[in-house]
Amino acid sequence: KKVVITGASQGGIGAETAVALAYGKPSSLVLAGRSTSDIKPTIERIREVDPTVEVVCIDLDLSDQVSVRSAVDQVKSKFEKLDILINNAAVMCVYPYRETKQGIEMQFGTNHVGHFLWTNLLLPLLTRSERGGARIINVSSTGYVLHDVPDDVNFNVSTSEGNLGGGRKVLSEDYFPIY
Secondary structure (H helix, E strand, C coil): CEEEEECCCCCCHHHHHHHHHHCCCCCEEEEEECCHHHHHHHHHHHHHHCCCCEEEEEECCCCCHHHHHHHHHHHHHHCCCCCEEEECCCCCCCCCCCECCCCCEHHHHHHHHHHHHHHHHHHHHHCCCHHHCCEEEECCCHHHHHCCCCCCCCCCCHHHHCHHHHHHHHHHHHHHHHC
């Protein structure tokens, strides 16, 4: 299997997922993240588990749609198909208020819009998985319980609400698989 994981930096869920998957002998593990230096320790751990697993590191900044498109191009240049996509990367409680290069509130633009674009651009590779067996896994949190569906779709008001604003964003991320 060919597996792609976002946010596989040392000490996080993505890194632990990548190492655990290495025990299953995938043909390739693609680790995508903002900092390749933060991913290198994960690569070393994977090689300790199974040095035959191909490990590819891709630069990906989910807060920048240009970076997302570039990272997808890198993946497409190396692989004709993918079997598993694990969307794990995230930013949390970005304060003070900041926006992505495309003018979207940072946490929503990174965690939801970035992964939405990333996933949709990788769908052609996922649909080529054998016997339609591709899987897309979106890692989230229980932050959605903190709020209802937002009225302020760019989260301009919610920044003054601290974690409640984060709850609105997680709720939006949890709706991603529904659409």
